[in-house]
Amino acid sequence: MRIRATVAAVSGALALSAFAVPAAQADDAASRADIAKIREAAQAASGKSALSTRAPEEGQPYALNVSFSNFKIAKAIKVGTTNPVSTKATFTMTHGADVDVTAGDFHVDPFLYKGAFDSPDNMLFGNKYAKCTPTSSTTANCAGTIDFYPAQSELLNSDAGSWKAGAMAIAFNGQSPDGETFDITKVGYKDQGGLASTLVQRYSKLTVNASPEPVAKGKTITVTGKLSRANWEDNKYHGYTNQPVKLQFRKKGSDTYSTVKTINTNATGELKTTVTASVDGYFRYSFAGTTTTPAVNATGDFVDVR
Structure with missing residues (x-):
């Protein structure tokens, strides 16, 4: 699933305010629209302490106890005019013992962003969520992809150059964003930027x-x-x-x-x-x-x- 994002400024967390999601690329797991609801709720942290340090408040997800490191991605990614391009990203996720990373509604995603982490000019994700393999009770090795679809107007010429990498994790904990009893304060969310850098280049x-x-x-x-x-x-x-x-x-x-x-x-x-x-x-x-x-x-x- 692709996301072409217009990103609003957020203190310590990325929040997408607009999505363009081709229906033909929908995920089987939680939809990107569901993830968007959580990110948009995280916007409420703007002007307060960072999402990673604050306690959950009404209408906001709680800070998920995870962090990311050892992020690896290609040094440069060449993108042409029509052909899709995919690049692999691997990283380590460290989490609290209370975080169930094997749950079916726990999702991890690598992403690239252009500009500042708090107010990026553009963000790109992968078609599918990353797969994480536990290596201990508090660590997991994760692998995913970042996918580029130049024919779908995801990139501007001004986007060429240096991008930074980040990762996010979300635990729905059995909560359904479409359900009548959905309680966002029971959903955990964490994103982290500055994990690596790469060049996105015009072929x-x-x-x-x-x-x-x-x-x-x-x-x-x-x-x-x-x-x-x-x-x-x-x-x-x-x-x-x-x-x-x-x-x-x-x-x-x-x-x-x-x-x-x-x-x-x-x-x-x-x-x-x-x-x-x-x-x-x-x-x-x-x-x-x-x-x-x-x-x-x-x-x-x-x-x-x-």
């Missing part, structure tokens, strides 16, 4: 074409290409402008590319330069990447020098 493409082919030794070779990256707002690829890109050459029979020169992409992301033909080999462009856009190498283009 990049790089092309090259060296011509003419074949070419006489000593003649001029023109090498063109284009550097483009995913635009998450119109689901197309656009040129990445004014970026340094290396022109590299590999002699026939060699496995190593050497840099010939560095040029910048123009206003549409295009590349063009010339070199003198000397020996048979492969030309390619190579982009080192930025925080918002991953490194990429074009597939070498062979030139027959005669």
